[in-house]
Amino acid sequence: MYDATSIDLEKIGVSKVTRPITHIILHHSATVDGRTYSWPAIKKYHMDKGWKDIGYNLGIELVEDTVKVLYGRPLTMNGAHCKEDGMNSKSVGVCVVGCYDEKAPPEDHWTQVLRVVRKVQECFLIPIKNVHGHHEYAPKTCPGKMFDMYKFRRDLLVRPIANDILTGTLNIAGAVYDVEMKLRKIG
Numbered sequence: 001m002y003d004a005t006s007i008d009l010e011k012i013g014v015s016k017v018t019r020p021i022t023h024i025i026l027h028h029s030a031t032v033d034g035r036t037y038s039w040p041a042i043k044k045y046h047m048d049k050g051w052k053d054i055g056y057n058l059g060i061e062l063v064e065d066t067v068k069v070l071y072g073r074p075l076t077m078n079g080a081h082c083k084e085d086g087m088n089s090k091s092v093g094v095c096v097v098g099c100y101d102e103k104a105p106p107e108d109h110w111t112q113v114l115r116v117v118r119k120v121q122e123c124f125l126i127p128i129k130n131v132h133g134h135h136e137y138a139p140k141t142c143p144g145k146m147f148d149m150y151k152f153r154r155d156l157l158v159r160p161i162a163n164d165i166l167t168g169t170l171n172i173a174g175a176v177y178d179v180e181m182k183l184r185k186i187g
């Protein structure tokens, strides 16, 4: 299950941003996503290195039985997640807690990442072609060998999510499609 409540980017100061934000960079934590919070541990790890805050602006993590959206470094500060190509100053860094080198992200994680990325796209008018995995800039596997960025970008374009109709970000056709997919799964 994913937390379908609306995503509040004001928690990372979206209205106070004055520099252009043109990209979204996806990451994984490369750690196992257990059912307890890893986000504070990641934050501590980054701050122990002398950083001002957690490196990422947003996170997605399974907590108990729900895939949640977590809020990180305010957008009023440069990020600390992808130094290549000036990305720390012009992108939003989204970290999916878990390791996706061996297995693809579970469906609820995938859905939550789609919701978060769409919300950020809407706020800054970021085109799908500017949504990238960290590995598209740096010699890493991040957000994981099994996190298919081509599929992700395609899903951004075509895959509706029913709950988002409630938050006003998608149309009725999307909701119908999503319910149909759920029904097909049930059989």
Ligand SMILES: [Zn+2]
Binding pocket: 026, 027, 028, 081, 134, 142, 143
């Ligand atoms: Zn990364």
